[in-house]
Amino acid sequence: MIARDIKVDNLEISHLDKRPLEDLVDAQNKIFADYIIPLKSSVQFFQDFTRSVGGNIEDVIVAVHNGAIVGYVNPIVDDKEAWIGGLGVIPEYRGSGIGKRLMRAAEEDVRERGAEEILLEVIDGNTPALNLYHNLGYTERRTYLSAEGQSARFAGFGPAPERGRLEDVEESHRLIYTDNCWQRRKSAALAESGRTCETYAVDGGFVMLRRAGTTGFIPFIGVLPDMRRRGVGTSLAKFAINRLWELGAFKIAIYNVNDDMATRRMLDKFDFAVTLKQFEMKKSIR
Numbered sequence: 001m002i003a004r005d006i007k008v009d010n011l012e013i014s015h016l017d018k019r020p021l022e023d024l025v026d027a028q029n030k031i032f033a034d035y036i037i038p039l040k041s042s043v044q045f046f047q048d049f050t051r052s053v054g055g056n057i058e059d060v061i062v063a064v065h066n067g068a069i070v071g072y073v074n075p076i077v078d079d080k081e082a083w084i085g086g087l088g089v090i091p092e093y094r095g096s097g098i099g100k101r102l103m104r105a106a107e108e109d110v111r112e113r114g115a116e117e118i119l120l121e122v123i124d125g126n127t128p129a130l131n132l133y134h135n136l137g138y139t140e141r142r143t144y145l146s147a148e149g150q151s152a153r154f155a156g157f158g159p160a161p162e163r164g165r166l167e168d169v170e171e172s173h174r175l176i177y178t179d180n181c182w183q184r185r186k187s188a189a190l191a192e193s194g195r196t197c198e199t200y201a202v203d204g205g206f207v208m209l210r211r212a213g214t215t216g217f218i219p220f221i222g223v224l225p226d227m228r229r230r231g232v233g234t235s236l237a238k239f240a241i242n243r244l245w246e247l248g249a250f251k252i253a254i255y256n257v258n259d260d261m262a263t264r265r266m267l268d269k270f271d272f273a274v275t276l277k278q279f280e281m282k283k284s285i286r
């Protein structure tokens with residue numbers, strides 16, 4: 001493999017420091033051009049993303065070779081939990097141990113900042129990353145799904161949810177996702193979504209939705225733990241699918257829902273097909 005021939009002896013691993021953010025984003029775009037879901041970032045997108053998950057650009061760690069960024073890791077600390085908000089090595093430098101060194105640097109860094117465990121997410125089928133994480137001692141904790149379906153006209157979805165404000169659903173969001181690190185961290189993402197989404201609430205649950213072009217998105221849908229198994233989720237889903245139909249969306253995408261029986265049933269019920277599976281992995285670094 002060509003990558004193994006590259007001399008990376010004088011590789012420098014450090015915080016981003018004064019390096020221009022453009023250089024990091026350029027490296028990211030090389031890293032994720034051949035990704036399972038090809039991604040194209042921009043300085044603005046990366047700043048917004050990092051902020052929305054509670055991170056700081058200054059905490060990004062980069063691998064630099066001959067003056068160029070060839071890899072990066074974005075460690076985020078949330079009290080005793082840390083989360084890896086991105087890791088990658090540009091294709092020509094893969095297989096030379098850089099990914100492992102970046103992860104070790106991130107672990108050291110978040111431990112110093114008080115974290116006792118690290119969580120990260122990896123897409124099912126990303127063998128290099130899965131192997132890397134397994135090698136470093138990470139284990140799968142839960143699985144998330146992304147799915148796609150179609151909007152549809154529904155009548156009779158039960159009590160119509162009322163238009164709610166972000167403040168009204170924040171507490172429900174916290175209770176619904178209370179045992180779930182990544183989703184909890186999404187409180188900042190919830191606030192971001194609140195700016196662009198329609199928010200609706202019923203007694204016991206809420207849903208957020210938005211249309212972009214012909215696609216509808218449901219970034220948040222949830223039912224309070226003690227209100228489950230009463231059809232609230234089905235009503236909310238019908239309402240959201242119908243509302244997106246009214247708004248002119250054709251396709252509907254949902255991301256990062258728990259892979260459990262209840263969710264699978266709901267997806268089946270509305271003919272949503274799973275498009276992506278992600279594992280949440282965890283390691284204790286105490």
Ligand SMILES: CC(C)(COP(=O)(O)OP(=O)(O)OC[C@H]1O[C@@H](n2cnc3c(N)ncnc32)[C@H](O)[C@@H]1OP(=O)(O)O)[C@@H](O)C(=O)NCCC(=O)NCCS
Nearest residue numbers: 087088089094095096097098099100121122128129131132
């Ligand atoms: C995942 C990624 C960061 C690994 O970086 P890397 O520098 O190539 O990895 P390393 O050379 O440090 O390899 C460390 C371990 O990863 C695993 N690994 C790396 N490349 C692999 C490959 N092509 N196939 C299988 N396992 C691989 C191995 O377990 C390896 O350990 P070993 O060499 O002792 O067997 C890199 O492939 C990448 O940037 N991929 C695209 C972006 C991405 O998927 N990011 C992670 C998102 S969760």
